[in-house]
Amino acid sequence: MIRKLRDTDNEAVMMFLKEEPALNLFIIGDIEAFGYESDFQELWGFFHKGELSGVLLRFHNSFIPYAKNDRIPVKEFSDIILKYSGKIFLSGKSELVEKFEGIPGLDLGKKQVTYFAECSTDSFLEDTDLEILTAVPEDVDRIIELRGSIEEFFPNPNAREIFLQSLKSATGRTYYVEKDGKMAASASTAAENSKSAMIVGVCTHKDYRRKGLATAVMQKLFKDVMDEGKILCLFYDNPEAGRIYKRLGFVDIGMWTMFR
Structure with a gap:
């Protein structure tokens, strides 16, 4: 039934x-x-x-x-x-x-199969001297634009509404770093609840890659979320990204499939 x-x-x-x-x-x-x-x-x-x-x-x-x-x-x-x-x-x-x-x-x-990983320790995280900013509703369009420039991303037609909803309901947060007045890198959480949070939208503008910006943003985001006693989860399908996440303390726990 x-x-x-x-x-x-x-x-x-x-x-x-x-x-x-x-x-x-x-x-x-x-x-x-x-x-x-x-x-x-x-x-x-x-x-x-x-x-x-x-x-x-x-x-x-x-x-x-x-x-x-x-x-x-x-x-x-x-x-x-x-x-x-x-x-x-x-x-x-x-x-x-x-x-x-x-x-x-x-x-x-389109079908996308990814690894599903989780992290319950902050012992691998480091501090950064970069100024990491916290997104507010006024930043939404710039972040959506950055994500839209990433070839591997599949934008949801309701992305803006969902993003705003997550900020207003505290079910998600986004941290970012700027360079030369541009949104250079960002990372977000989604589906935050009393026990855990999903990491999503990790991206770097093509002009600022391989400078450690996304890793710095992630480490700040991870530490703040884990300081609240939450476990972190994320998806990845890129082996290079997987190596970065595992250096930050993530371990694979299963597979996740998305049809978009």
């Missing part, structure tokens, strides 16, 4: 999701921040023999499915996703979301 989840389900939902808290960081963070009833966010639960065994999150036009033991109700969740028009973004634990490939009518777009 599938039904919409409500506030009264929260205790059971959180117990279910926190069995794999890092992999469910986005769902947990969005529930803590925005609850179960809003225009841009909805959640459905799949129940087997009366027990919750799967969850589907819609956040704007992005969907994340999750189930234990990889037993995901693909048809039922696909039927829900297909009710929404426009470009769909689907992501999640690779073993789960790859089961949605080939569903008739479900145009998933």
Whole structure:
């Protein structure tokens, strides 16, 4: 049975999701921040023999499915996703979301498989003499422009709205450094919750690469988040980036697939 989840389900939902808290960081963070009833966010639960065994999150036009033991109700969740028009973004634990490939009518777009890593220690972080700035809503357009210049990034059509929402709701923060009056490098968190935060949007303007700017921004961001007692998570698919993250204390814990 599938039904919409409500506030009264929260205790059971959180117990279910926190069995794999890092992999469910986005769902947990969005529930803590925005609850179960809003225009841009909805959640459905799949129940087997009366027990919750799967969850589907819609956040704007992005969907994340999750189930234990990889037993995901693909048809039922696909039927829900297909009710929404426009470009769909689907992501999640690779073993789960790859089961949605080939569903008739479900145009998933380009597939990207990444490593999923987490960090729970700040012992590898160093200080920097660079002036690292914290983004405010007035900086959003410049940061979106910087991200848009990065060839490897896939911009979400709702990127500006999502970015502003994250700043205003404290579910995300962005640090950056300027050079010659330009936005030179930045790094952000997303889906921040009481226990963890996802690192996203790490980028450097093409004119300022290989100068250690993004690493300096990341280290400041990482330290501030971890000083609040949170675990850090991130995706990466570039081996060079992976080596940098591992020097900062990250370890691989699984694979994550995104369709964009």
